[in-house]
Amino acid sequence: MKPVDPRLLKYAGAARGFFVLAAAIGVLQTAVVIAFAWFLTDAVTGALAGRSVVLSLVWMLALALLRGALIAASDFAGMRAAAATGTQLRRALILAVRRLGPGWLASRNQASLAVTAGHGLEALDQYFAKYLPQLVLTVIATPVIVIVMWWQDWPSGLTAIITLPLIPIFMILIGMATRTVQRKQWQTLQHLAARFADTVQGLATLRLFGRERRAATQIEATADQYRRETMKVLRFSFLSGFAMELLSSLAVALIAVAVGFRLLAGDMSLEVGLFVLLLAPEAFLPIRQVGVQFHAASEGVAATEDVFGVLDEATAARATPHNSGVFPQNVVFSGHGRSPEAVSPELCVENLRVRDLPPVSFTAEPGTITLIEGPSGSGKSSVIAALRGAAPFDGTATLGDTDIGRLTLDWLAWAGQAPGLIRGTIAANVSLGAEADAAGIRRALDAACAEDLDPEHELGVQGSGLSGGQAQRVAVARALYRHSQDPRRVLVLDEPSSALDAGTEARLWATLRQRADAGATILLVSHRRTAREIADEIVSLSTDSGTG
16 A cells, blocks of 8 residues: 555646645744754753743744644645545546446446445545645655754764664554555445445345345344454554554654763753754654554545546546547438438447347438347347447447447437436436426427426435336436437437336337437337337347347
C-alpha cells in the first residue's frame, strides 16, 4: 500500500492543489516550531540570568496561536480537498463505467462498487485531513529540524540521524502485516454489502421458500466476521502506535542523556543544550504521527486502489479509437421517400455469435420492423445484450458503415425484459435524467398504452407501486421517449408485451408499426405470434441454427 499513489494526482486535480498548500503550511509550521523553541530557550535562560523575558513570552504566545491556526488551516484544507477529490473520483468512476460498458458492469459486484464509491471514498477525509499533512510535514520539518540540531550541536544531530531511520523501518514491517488484514477487512465489508443487497432484493422469494431466517443468519455471520477483521486492524494500529512512541521516546532519551552529561561536564552551554532538547521531540513528532494516521486513513487508501483499478481499465479501453459522434457520418440510407435526417441508419449484423450459441445474421433497415423470435434459450436476448455492449460476441455488427463497438450507446433506444425502474416519479423514470418534456412524456406514455398512469405518481424503491404490466409499459414509454428525442436512434424492444393483455398488445404493435412507417429502425424480440403481423423481416432462432 503506497503512502501516496501517483494515480491520485493523475485522476484528481484537487489533490495536486492540496499538496502545494500542505507544503506551504508545512514550511510555516517548521519555522514556527524552531522559532518557538528559540524564544522558549531565551525565556528560560533569561529568567535564570535575571533578564527581562516579557518580549520572549509575547513572541511565544503569538507563535503558539499561529501554530494552532496553521493546524486548523491544515485540517480545513484537508477536509475540503477530501470532499473535492471524492467528488472528482466518483465522477471519473461513473465515466469509466460508462466507457467500459454494461458488459463490464454485469461481470462486477455492483454492491461492492457502490460501497467503494460511497463509504470508501468518504474515508478519504482522514487520509487528507490527517495523514497527508503529516506526511508532507515529515518531508519538510524533520530534515530541517535535524539540520538545525546539527548546526547547534553535531553530536545530537548525529544521534537523531542514526535513530530516525529505525522508525520508518518498523513502520514498513508493521505496514506489511497491516496491509493483509486491512485488505481482508475491506473485502469483507464489500461482501457484506453485496450479501445484504442480494437478500433485500430477493426477500420475497426467500420468504416464499421459508429461507429468510437462514439469509439473516448468513448476514449476521458476515457482519461478525467484519467485526473480527476490524478488531485485527485496530490491534495492529495500537501496536504500530506503541512501536512508534517507544522508538521515538528512546531516541529522544539518548539525546537528552548525552546532553545532560555534557552540561554537567561543562562541554555545552545551557542555551544550546536546552534548544536542542526542545527540538529533538519535534524532529520525531511528524514521522510518529504519520504511522498513527496511516491506519486511520487505510480504509480510504484501500477504496482508492479499487477506484484506480477501474479507471486504469477505462484508460486502457480509451486506447481503442472511438467515433467522436453519436452516429456515423457517412450513412447510406435506404429510400423510403424520407430525408436522411428523419430516419435511422441501417443496422447490419453478420455471423454474430454470443458464447456457444449459433451465429445470427440479419439487416434491420430504416422504416422496417425486424422481429427476432425463437424458443427459450435460443439466444434472442443474448443478441440484444451483444448489441448494447452487455455481452462479448464474435462476428460484426455495424450501424451504417461504422462498427457499433466504436460508438457510444447513444445510438440505441432500448427497453429490456426487466423494467429497471427507480425511485421517483413516473415522469422521472420515463425521462431518466434527460431533459424533461412534460408533453413528450405524456405522448410517450400514451404511445406505450399507459394513458391511465399519472406522470407525477411517485414510485418506491426499484419502481414499487406499479403492477408488472404497468411497469413494463413505463419501460417501453422510456424507450419511445428516448427515440422521439432523436428519431435516428434504433429502437430495440425485448419482449415488450410479455405482461400485457391481448388488447393492449395490439395497441402497442400499432404504435411500433406507426414508428416504423415514419422511418424508424425497430428491432423487436418477442415470442408472441401476433408480432409477425407487424414485422417486415423475421429472424427465427433455434438451438441448432442461427437464422431461418
